[in-house]
Amino acid sequence: MTLYISALNLDARAHRRLNITDNYSLHRVVYSLFDDVRSEQQKQCSVASGIQWVDKGGDMRGRRILIMADRAPGEPEAGELETKILSETFLTHPYYRFSICLNPTRRNKHTGKQIPVIGREAICAWFCQRAAGWGFDVQPGQVQTESINVQQMKIAAGKIITLQQATLSGRLTVTHPEIFKNSFMHGIGRGRAFGCGLLQIVPLPEITFFE
Structure with a gap:
């Protein structure tokens, strides 16, 4: 499968034109770049859209959105879009530096509902x-929880979605290449439509002590 990696850069003018106020409006902007290729039956079954994205930060004066998709994006209504095709060898390395924005939750045994994992140490343990x-190994000493925030998003009919996001970074070792590839291609965890789950990785060299 060909994967397209894009960076959408939004300045203040683009921010105003696109009416960006929260992650739901960013979701709308990102998804507007792609045709929905799912059938009606697939939509009813909540089949993945083939699109992942993450807000890399900024404000109304300037913001950068990273996007990965299984198809090429169209031209944005506003902002500047750069797109590259992922190398076929990118996922063949054993070690990676990673960063990821996640929605850490666990199921309540009594109610069956998903509840947020609270606290940096608990989130780190949950991830490890x-x-x-997800096809890789992460040791607690090789990962850190960089930030935790709570997003509130207004959607149709005045409904409000509350989403906890945690950004983690560190070093991972691939243990099951096919599972790892699937995790990278499709994202991990919950909240993927709203900017969670995109595994951002950079290959690390193998460490050798003797030639």
Whole structure:
């Protein structure tokens, strides 16, 4: 599968034109760049859109959005868009430096509802415990929880969605290449439509002590 990596740069003028106020409006802007190729049946089953994105920060004066998709984006209504195709060898390395914005939750045993994981140490432990299921290993000493914030987004009919986001970074070791590739291609965790789950990685060299 060909993957397209894009960076959408928004200045103050683009911010105003696109009426960006929260992550829901960013979701709207990102998804407007792509045709929805799902069938009606796939939409009813909540099949993944093939689009991942993350807000890399900024404000109304300037903001950068990273996007990865299984198809090329169209021209943006406002802002500047750069797009590259991911190299076929990018996912063949054993070690990566990573950064990821996640929605850390766990299921309440009594109610069955998803509840947020609270606290930096608890979020770090939650991530390390689940890493094997995503095809890689992360040791607690190799990851840090950089920031935690709560997003409130207004959607249709006045409904408000509250979403906790935690940004983690560190070093990972690939343990199951195919599972890791799937995690990278499709994202991990919940809240992917709203800027969570995109695994941003940079290959690290293998460490050798003897030639």
